[in-house]
Amino acid sequence: DLTHDAAPLGTTTGEPPSSATSCSPPSPLSCPSDNDGRPVTGAFKTPEVIHITGSKGVQIGPVYNISSPIVQTTPSQQQSSREDQQPDPRPPREHVLQMLQITREISESDKALIGEHLGDQWRQLGREMDYSSGQLDNIDNDHRRLQDKIYELLTMWHDKESSAATVAQLTRLLMRIRAFEVFKRFHRTLNL
Known part of the structure; x- marks a missing residue:
């Protein structure tokens, strides 16, 4: 006191x-x-006695702000730094449009390819396919390997949708979950 x-x-x-x-x-x-x-x-x-109430970010004691020096860049340096950045991960629009034109049902080799490369995004894909968390948990518990879980998910979707489970529809789903690398591999295997 x-x-x-x-x-x-x-x-x-x-x-x-x-x-x-x-x-x-x-x-x-x-x-x-x-x-x-x-x-x-x-x-x-x-x-x-000082009472502080209802405050956020109150600093008691000294504050030391350490920042890097400001470096001025010329327009040519800015241009080269943009070129050094990572390329856009999205696939070319033409490739997406080509895949959306394919109306054949997905094949066993399509399922195997997606299963091999999709990874942890399989649950997100399952939600886009309108499967409940319980159904996804059952797949997770029934299969040990990730590749098998994805293959089972695609097989269930193919059985449910039958002739509507097309390459075009799978392309839409992959684009919705932003699985761009998987899409690019899928596109390359179709030799379009």
């Missing part, structure tokens, strides 16, 4: 109360001192 060393209520003269005639041991809150460290009589410091 910071208020126990303050002057009692009603004391206005700055004189110490009768029970506080000496300061032993001296403390910065209870007994103010002069420059030589000797207690000053007749003056009491009132401790300062």
